[in-house]
Amino acid sequence: MNLKKNIYPCLIYVFTIIILFSTVIIPENAYAQNGVYDWLNAETHSPEYDFSNKNLAFYAKDDNLSLNNKGFLVFDGNTLSVKKDHSASIGGANYLGDYYGLSGGTLSFDTLVEEGSCLKVGIRCISQNADPYKKGIFFLFTEKAVSLSLPSIDFTTELSSQIDLSSAKKIEIRDTVDKIVLLIDGENCATLSYKEGGILSVYDASGNQKTETEATSVYSAGYWNIELQRAESAIWIDQLKFHFTEIDQTLPPREQREVSYQNWVASDDLGRVTRMGSQLGAQKKDKYVGIFYFLCVVGAGIHVQDNTKIYLESGVDGLKTYLKQKGGEGYWAEPYFGYYRNTDTWVYRKHAYMLDAAGVDFVFLDVSNSETFDKAHLALFDTWLQIRKEGGQTPQICFLTGNTEGRLESHMNRLLRTVYSDKNYEKYEELFFQWEGKPLIFGNPSGLSDEMKAVLKNFTVRGCWAWENQDGYWNWLQEVHYDEATGKYYMDKGRDPSGNFEQLAVAMGHHPSTSKGRSFVKGVQPNNGKNDFEFSSETAGLGLGFASQFEIAIEMDPQIIMITGWNEWIAGLPRDASYTHFANTDVDGYMYIDQFNPEFSRDGEPMKIRSGVGFGDNYYYQMVDYIRKFKGIDAELLAGGQDTIDIHGDLSQWDHVSPEFRDTIGDTAFRNEPSYDLEFRYINNSGRNDFDYAKVSQDHDSLYFFVKTVHDIVWDDGENCMNLYIDLDKNHETGWEGYDYVLNRSHSDTHMTLEKFIGNTWEGENIGEAEYVLLGDSLIVKVEKSRFGIESGNMINFDFKWSDHSTTSGNVMEFMDLGDTAPNDRFKFRYLIADGIDISKENGLSTAAIISLIAGGALLVLVVSVVLIFKFVGKKG
Template identity: 45%
Template sequence: MELDIKKRYYKLASLEECEDSGFSVSEGEIRTVYTIGDDYGLHKSSFSFDMIVKDEVKVGLRLFETRMQGIGLWFTFKSGVILVDNPSSGLLVEIKHSFDLTNKRRIAFLENLSEVALMVDDALVCVVKTGKDKLAILDGCEKVLAKVKNESIPLSGHAKITVRDGDVSNIEYEHYEVKQIFKEVKNRKMDYSTWIATDDLGRVTPDNSIVGDPRKEKYVGLFYFMCHVHAMGEKVRDHTKIYLEQGLEALKEFLPKSHGGYWAEPYFGYYLSYDEWIYFKHAFMLEAAGVDFIFLDYSNYRAYPDATKVLLDTWLKIRKMGFNTPKIVPMCGDMPAILVVDLYTLWDTLFTKPEYDELLFKWEGKPLILGNNDDPRGDRWTVSDTTPQSREQFYEIISKDKNILEFFESGLFHECLSKLTVRKCWAWQASKYEEDKNFAGYWDWLDWSPQAPGRNFDGEIEQISVKMGTHAHTSTGRSYLGKKDYGTGLGDFDFTLGTAKYGLCFEEQFRNAMKVNPKVLMITGWNEWYAGCIKLPGRDDLVVGHTSTPGYYLVDQFNPEFSRDGEPMKIRDGVGFGDNYYYQMVNYIREFKGINKMPVASGQKTIDLNGGLSEWEDVGPVYADFVNDTVFRRHLSWGGAYMYINNTGRNDMDYAKVSQDDENIYFLVTTANPLVFADENNWMNLFLDIDMNHDTSWEGYDFIINRRRDKNTVSVERFLNNSWDFEEVGRAEYKLYERELVLKVAKKTLGIEGKKISFDFKWADNSTTTGNVMEFMDLGDAAPDSRFNFRYVVE
């Protein structure tokens, strides 16, 4: 991925660009149309103006929305004092000054990416340092005046000036227009057989020797949620964060007054379902896992057309780049009216759009839709007792919109439905088939163990559900294995249970599914995260997570134990489990579907570092990575609480090769973009796991290469004490080309003598500097992605 950057200067008088800089504002507000610097915090810049103060002038910086209150950095100029504050953290510092602000002064804010410096007539007044986690205010002599945790100030933003009895004029600032240019590849076939990962529990993704060859007609679906659409005005409520930061009693006091919350923080933050960056990440993660389709939760009479369009367009963009993505299946609940309401929207926004056809998962030759197609005029009415709906209620609901009523009564609904393959879908329905054959055609998304198989309308087995957890209000979580009285017995919502990380329920359900071994496996779930809190005054008998919750309960999600998402969570230790469930899912999908045999190294020879790419033509295999996975991120969070910015994508790895002779190992890595050089510790690092043993050294890696470099060589460092500590053990030769980096590492430096060896390796650029292996997911680029390594095998 390459960058197209255009630098522009702006002189503004109001909300619109103004070419005449001779304006003067004595009362009112001025806002910048564009961000100071750029949208991603890549470029240093400045924001300056002339100012006279009689009462006060307030300047807000790093604002992701100029109309919102309580965000950003604020500087309030008054006679004798400047107030510096960050409303969201409560940080407030008073800096005394001796400037006569009743005379014109030139004010300049110097945006230096990780800090903002305030200058008055070229005199440094203060510096605000805005690190990833820390926010600090220093005076002009670099004395720290205050510091707090930074949770809300983004890397870049807009500016706003509020003038109360004063004068502001001659505003100038710089803005860079940054456009990422994507590389297209021609239908690259990714070979995941060489992708091996080990999670925090030491579980290793199986290869072909364990799971066998790919099996035909095996498909995996994953429950996916589009409901994160509350863009403004909502405060993030995180049950796990409240518990960890304020304690159990504070959580119990909070819940009865809440209308819902997150069970924990997702690794990618409290994102919105409009965030394109999220769909890039999810596409590559789920494709690498082997997910064939996601079934989108439209079971609450909402098809989320705007959010769904972002998902569809993003995944279509990825496909046009030459990569695959999972396909799409709408899941419209078990109330027949929901199917009518949803299909009314989906027919025009999804099913009749020819550009989206390749994204539709087809079954029996037609796009699949999950929903209850019972007709209130017919004899069969198989509605779940957990989502009851009478025939009268059906008509009452569809009659609320005359267009939807006409859609149904005109026969158009049934005409549209005839062009789709329908399967009913809800929890605990497939098992009813044994007693009542009217329940043919159900594919459950959740069931108790052992799960009943899903069938077509002729009663033939097609599918089975696999869950990671059940429900909070039934106290059946990730550790549930059939006994509902499991748990700590401490009335602490089982926060201290300590077994959520193991995926015990997930394991049991998958083993049951493999005994049936149908064509389709549907996993619950991926990214629900949020659950509403339902109030039932007078019901003092209610229980959530083995804990009394008089008068209220939460249904689907609550905390790490009582939840069922597989998407990685932020917390990795203690009550958290990081990315464990993602890799557990990868392991099960490989076991269900099989995987190709791992290719053996070929064309091994001595490489001339000065010979260019032609030296590598006969060397195999090619270890391919996703390209265009270094896309920048700038998007509001759920509720508009944060602005998420990620600008770490720098060198977009394309593919790698390895060769060896008796004395050396040679490494090639290529990039989609011309290599961007940075003399930093995390520039184009190579990680080696020589013994292929995750229990040794840092996350299994024995060596890290190229943390330091000179004109001809790079450092070879050994990890110490299974930690993110190193010692240099030697140097390796390197050669840099426009899009290629070649290394020559002596075997004796790695403690290897003579023999041809197999090992695991990984390339990473601009990624972790802290030793958090999960940062391979979102910082810079890694080849292969996330925790995966390439496994290099010799005969």
């Protein structure tokens, strides 16, 4: 018998079969991609100028250019120069490259610089006609040398002293976001490597690193600018070329695409879990929730005053000194989405998704003072209307004009020129929150003109202010009272003009001026006695007052509950010698009325946590839970159509699998918006794969996951690419943020890693692999139950979540603003199957057991294969 002759073909056959069954061809439209994604509607423009036109007005009117000190510019028909002993600049009216820092762009020009003159070229500038003392990257050219200047950190370094610009040279700056290359006549002069936070590594022409800077806060994109500083000697530029890319992320119109939240569940940092329909009962009819929504952050263009930040940096005494000497309009803390302005449509989009998921039916906009914030409320209406055109859902909107007599009429006259105008009424009508069949508006109806009375016949009018107890009035803030006769706590009822009970208000907090904060419960406010504005309060983040009022409101059973509030954030600082005490603290001549710090504030929008001070998004999920308790929510949908899935087969296998776990779409929008302080911007281009919906199936031995995105999946080797998180035991106390496993921190062409989180940390240990198939806009994953220590035949319940291009740090709040997740934020999808088993930490197998099981299985397969081979060889022999 020739053993070698017979065994080699057998081995080749076996391994060929293995390769064929384990290999999948990734189609061309599932790809790794840097730069502007193919699915974006992007148009690149490449203007060129030879300066043959001598007319200054020609350039001043050009929409692509921005001129500064234009009276000193000289257009001689060949070049652009500047008058002697003067400086002037030409720059872009658009960013170099795209607006979001996806792909960068190239700037080039010919130049001559003689001794004594200087050319300053800025890129990634925060504003047009860049101030050299502001953020940006600046190259300074003299006749013989070029240097790099970073004004934001007062940094300058020479790049080369071997150039000669006394004769014309071509300057080219290639910005590809993570790298900036400076070329002179086509030769590399220097390279800058860009890292997160604006850290720059500087390399010379030979590729040797010269230095690495500290964080510069320079952004990934910005304006370009060329400043010509002329002495007696000559300086000019010519043949100017640059690129900019316009990006439109608008989704095409589609029919209403309802997202059901009945299988969405979340846990906050306190371990509180949002209750589900199976615990609370079905959705109730005619129950509504509104929330106080603010437009007051117009942005002063000056440095931000953040009371919590100042306290953490300077202590109580330092904060008191600051407030006494120069305090003014201040934030009580930093919002999680930053110190945004009231025209930031990215934030308005995020708010729509968050509030709709919470069960909020309408927002009532605060226009109770002199302003109606026309630009802001139109931006809000337009953003939410666009979401609806894309098939999404948003709350509806109404206005609160305050309780000052005459303000209802004056503000209504303004609104009749914006959203209620003849031109716009029909456009925005679907966004108007209606009560009694008409758009609702809050205001004092006293003293109205006959003309306004006629207008308001088309609206439902209710008075609305704090602590009101009269017919025709609702409240936006109220306190709890005790009825000695019944022994019950109650709140004053919001009533229609006939005295019928309609509404109640619940508050997340009250007023620092009255020393009533978030912990104010049934008339009692804790006082730690430290005279520190309760910054050291241990109850600020617990929502004690909010819970107390909500419980009473639910028991009183109104039609509407109105919550104060969502996004007020700032308050002014009035001064008077009589102001000697607020927020449980003695002060000297100043006071904050509405908002001051974590305890004495009333916003539910998530905040950033600094040095352990604050409560993140806890109030948001507490609000979600109480809204569900008040309104009810339908029971969780059970899995149907469960079957074995051939992941290499046709996608039609999934047609009968239910439910369809839907995510909100359109929430991968990019952001580039100025902050309250104009020296800062918020640029976020992390949105990539926009999740549409997910499905799950299981058989006796495997779990099958399907996820679809709005566009073809962008696929790369990043650890945060298309991750699948599994909370096997549905327990927030185990694993990282409740998740026990994560898939796809790395992958091959056919398999992705399966990691088990180590304790409660972000770190994971690799316990195996899962097979996957990538098909355009769809990803299918098969995970063997044995990987989790689940015995064959057991059908299981669990929670899961998809995430793309999101957190790499383990900060769970980054699910809110980085990339996309399905479902949003901290929410998870709850997968339940009839007669499914709930896995607990106690009855699951240990990691060691799982690894042993896998290893044993692999050994068994190997032994069987060898036996079969030798048996086959023996027969042949």
